[in-house]
Amino acid sequence: MQNLCGNEDDDDNNVIYKDVVVIGNGPSGICLSYMLAGNWPYYTGEPHPGDEMLTARLNFSMKSEDEDRCDAMDKKVINEQWDRWERNGVKSTRGCRDGKRRCGETGLADSTRCKLECLSSGLEGRLGGRPLALLMDQLQHPCVDAGLDVPSLLTWKSVEQRPEHKVIDHVVLGKGQPGGSWQSMDPNVLTISLNRWMSLPDLDIRQWETLIGTEQQLRKTNSTEGEPCAYYPFQEKPNACKTGSRISVGTVAAYYRDYVRIKRLERYFRCGATVTSVIPASSPRVGCQQQQQQQQQQHVVNQYGWIVDGFENKTKKPFRYRCKRVILATGTSDLSNQLGISDEKRHPDWVTHDLNDLESKLDYLIDQQNGKEPEERRVIDPVLVIGAGLSAADAIMAARFRGIPVLHAFRDSSTEWKKPNAEKIRTINDRLQDLPSSMYPEYHKVYEMMADGGTNYPLYRALPGYTLLGFTAEGVDVIDTATPEKQRVVTLSDMDGCLYVFRVSIVSILIGYKPDLSYLEASGMRLGKYSDKPIDSKSNPIEVDDFTYEAKKAPRVGLYALGPLVGDNFVRYILGGAFGILVHILTTSSPA
Numbered sequence: 347m348q349n350l351c352g353n354e355d356d357d358d359n360n361v362i363y364k365d366v367v368v369i370g371n372g373p374s375g376i377c378l379s380y381m382l383a384g385n386w387p388y389y390t391g392e393p394h395p396g397d398e399m400l401t402a403r404l405n406f407s408m409k410s411e412d413e414d415r416c417d418a419m420d421k422k423v424i425n426e427q428w429d430r431w432e433r434n435g436v437k438s439t440r441g442c443r444d445g446k447r448r449c450g451e452t453g454l455a456d457s458t459r460c461k462l463e464c465l466s467s468g469l470e471g472r473l474g475g476r477p478l479a480l481l482m483d484q485l486q487h488p489c490v491d492a493g494l495d496v497p498s499l500l501t502w503k504s505v506e507q508r509p510e511h512k513v514i515d516h517v518v519l520g521k522g523q524p525g526g527s528w529q530s531m532d533p534n535v536l537t538i539s540l541n542r543w544m545s546l547p548d549l550d551i552r553q554w555e556t557l558i559g560t561e562q563q564l565r566k567t568n569s570t571e572g573e574p575c576a577y578y579p580f581q582e583k584p585n586a587c588k589t590g591s592r593i594s595v596g597t598v599a600a601y602y603r604d605y606v607r608i609k610r611l612e613r614y615f616r617c618g619a620t621v622t623s624v625i626p627a628s629s630p631r632v633g634c635q636q637q638q639q640q641q642q643q644q645h646v647v648n649q650y651g652w653i654v655d656g657f658e659n660k661t662k663k664p665f666r667y668r669c670k671r672v673i674l675a676t677g678t679s680d681l682s683n684q685l686g687i688s689d690e691k692r693h694p695d696w697v698t699h700d701l702n703d704l705e706s707k708l709d710y711l712i713d714q715q716n717g718k719e720p721e722e723r724r725v726i727d728p729v730l731v732i733g734a735g736l737s738a739a740d741a742i743m744a745a746r747f748r749g750i751p752v753l754h755a756f757r758d759s760s761t762e763w764k765k766p767n768a769e770k771i772r773t774i775n776d777r778l779q780d781l782p783s784s785m786y787p788e789y790h791k792v793y794e795m796m797a798d799g800g801t802n803y804p805l806y807r808a809l810p811g812y813t814l815l816g817f818t819a820e821g822v823d824v825i826d827t828a829t830p831e832k833q834r835v836v837t838l839s840d841m842d843g844c845l846y847v848f849r850v851s852i853v854s855i856l857i858g859y860k861p862d863l864s865y866l867e868a869s870g871m872r873l874g875k876y877s878d879k880p881i882d883s884k885s886n887p888i889e890v891d892d893f894t895y896e897a898k899k900a901p902r903v904g905l906y907a908l909g910p911l912v913g914d915n916f917v918r919y920i921l922g923g924a925f926g927i928l929v930h931i932l933t934t935s936s937p938a
Contacts, residue, residue: 360666366516366931367654367667369621369865370675372526373602373917374909375518377546378673378924379614382514384505385548386455387925389485395496396489399468407461451501455511457929462893471919476892479914479922486921487542495542502548514931517667518611519619519656525602527679532702533596535740538786541593543918544601549608551593551601558604592785619665621865623655624672626902651904656865673927674870674897674907678883678915680862685732685855689817696834697817697853701737704729704854705744711851712748727849728753728807730836732814733856739792741854746805753848754796755809755838811841817853861911873899873907887913894930895923906930 366382368375381387393401457465466477469484471491488496505511523529537544545551606612627650650668657664682699684690690697698704708729715723729745731738734756745752783790800807819832836853838846861881863870871877874886877899881888888907889898895912897905908914908923 360664362517362665362667363650364517364667364669365514366671366673367652367669368516368518368673368675369624369654370526370677370909371518371520371522371524371615371617372528372675372677372909373544373546374675374677374920374924375520375526375673376524376602376605376611377920378675378908378927379516379518379606379611380547380609381924381928382516382931383609383611383614384511384513385502385609386453386508386511386928387482387485387500387547388451388453388503390451390499390501392499394484394488394499395494396492397484400465400484403465403467407464453503454500454925455929455932458933459893462926462929466893475914475916475919476912476922478893478926479919482922482925483918486547487918490540490543490918500547512932514928516614518615519621519654520615520617521620521659523603523617524606524615525599527677528595528599528602530702531595531599532705532740533594533599535595535701536592536788537595537598538592538736539916539918541591543916544593544598545917546602546605547921549605551598554601554604554608555597557608558600618659619656620659621654621656623653624865625653625867627651627653627668651902671904671906671931674863674866674888674905674911675909676861676863676911678861678881678910679859681860682855683858683860685814685857687814687816690855693817693819693834693853696819696851697855699855701740701744701854701856704741704852707852708744708748708750711750726750727834727851730755730814730848730850730853731856732756732854733858734796735856735858736789737856737858738854739789741856742792742795742806743788749805750851751805751807753807753809753850755812755814756796757811809838809840812838812846814838814853814855815845867901873897881911883910883913883915887911893926895926896930 368378368382389404394404462478462481466481469477469480471480471483475483482500483490485499488494488499490496503511505513520526541551606615650670652669652672654667654669654672655664684699696707698707711726715726728751729741730753731741731745732755733741738754738756742752742754795803795806796808796810798808799810815837818835818837834850834853836848836850838848840846861870861883863881866873870881870888871879873888874881875889876886879886888911890896890907890912891898895906895908896903897907906927908927909920912923914920914923
């Protein structure tokens with residue numbers, strides 16, 4: 347509904363005013379909500395066990411009263427200061443530069459940009475990440491890339507503990523339960539990241555597991571029927587998450603969902619809500635109404651400069667928020683990438699772009715065979731898997747585990763296979779290049795199969811450099827049944843242009859995912875590094891300031907993004923983006 351003074355009718359009583367609207371209730375949205383709710387990080391004052399320079403910068407910046415000195419800080423100055431402290435027996439200033447802070451901890455939320463730039467200088471991450479993301483990761487997970495399990499250098503204080511903390515009025519919108527896309531993944535697949543990397547602030551996932559185990563025992567003790575704990579559906583033992591181990595996706599999804607409950611964040615979450623539009627507010631037209639009312643409207647536009655529209659999934663009831671700031675935290679796995687060939691969407695019964703759907707189809711094939719008499723059973727046609735990423739590897743393992751043969755097509759060059767085996771694996775999957783095969787044996791086995799081509803591996807045939815051209819489902823199957831099946835046939839071409847036809851049971855196209863930013867103008871394309879290309883977490887993330895995470899190309903101030911949308915593709919790097927947004931909100935007035 348529109349009025350004559352702009353694009354929005356703000357007389358509608360259903361409009362809700364918020365300081366911040368967070369779009370996306372996955373780990374990025376959860377982490378940010380925890381901080382906006384008044385929970386702020388403090389540096390413990392303990393030295394970083396693997397980075398003396400970072401320790402020196404922490405001590406120097408926390409002690410210095412003159413923030414301008416940060417600009418002149420360099421390694422020589424830091425080293426001299428560090429030596430002076432060591433000679434005097436001082437290991438940490440421990441945040442005692444003013445009488446308001448307790449010794450032993452220093453608040454980080456009041457940091458200036460200059461201080462954050464100083465602290466982040468010189469840090470490098472094995473898995474990438476922006477400067478602030480690397481800094482907070484080093485504080486939250488010291489020496490994690492070295493394989494050490496060192497206590498965090500951060501403590502968290504709530505608004506109850508520190509009344510001076512500010513609570514930001516906000517709402518977190520998500521289509522499903524807290525945890526976002528983690529709730530829709532195959533719960534049995536193991537994470538690539540180690541267990542502690544998946545943790546959110548102030549509740550390590552291993553601590554949560556122990557806590558849930560305790561709750562589970564209490565529920566069993568108090569229940570006459572001994573019903574299992576609803577919060578931990580997989581019933582794993584409390585000690586299942588060992589140091590440095592991988593865990594199931596289902597466990598991570600349960601942890602994120604439960605984190606919101608334990609940290610009392612439910613009041614900020616509006617789940618089961620779909621966002622349809624995020625637009626900057628328009629100014630009222632001159633002369634439309636009386637000047638006083640016009641000034642009031644202009645004030646609203648200046649203070650609440652963003653409009654977020656959407657609807658409730660169950661009731662389809664629309665909602666509208668007017669807010670000062672919008673944070674994009676929707677992740678990048680909403681939509682599956684497609685090949686763009688004809689008929690790709692015409693055969694949903696046997697062509698899929700989703701790993702969960704593939705496993706359901708595989709189970710259906712097995713059930714069909716098991717339901718037939720032995721003489722009616724036949725060898726199941728191969729599954730065609732397209733892609734060379736982790737999802738494709740999971741699909742290959744799922745099919746072979748069920749005894750179903752696999753055809754595997756993936757992009758490659760003819761020269762790639764002349765390289766040493768280990769080098770081939772690194773080229774095919776960059777994400778595994780630094781990870782030990784002992785910890786990721788299943789993925790390394792798949793890529794050994796790819797390099798081998800299938801000669802020494804049953805139920806597998808590699809098709810490097812093959813391109814899928816089309817699908818057909820014609821004729822009747824060779825089995826004489828009351829309900830004959832159509833033949834499922836695919837056509838592929840090799841690198842020389844020769845055509846090949848294969849009979850298949852299922853085609854699984856797993857070539858990555860992309861974010862659903864349909865609620866933004868032009869699906870957010872103009873926000874990326876390349877304004878004419880879709881947003882992609884690896885090649886074209888949303889351009890944001892490294893320390894405030896505010897979108898550089900937004901039509902007005904007050905639009906932020908974090909997580910995979912900006913290239914921080916691992917949960918362990920989310921903390922930096924959330925912290926940067928918190929600091930910017932605390933240190934700036936309302937956007938105008």
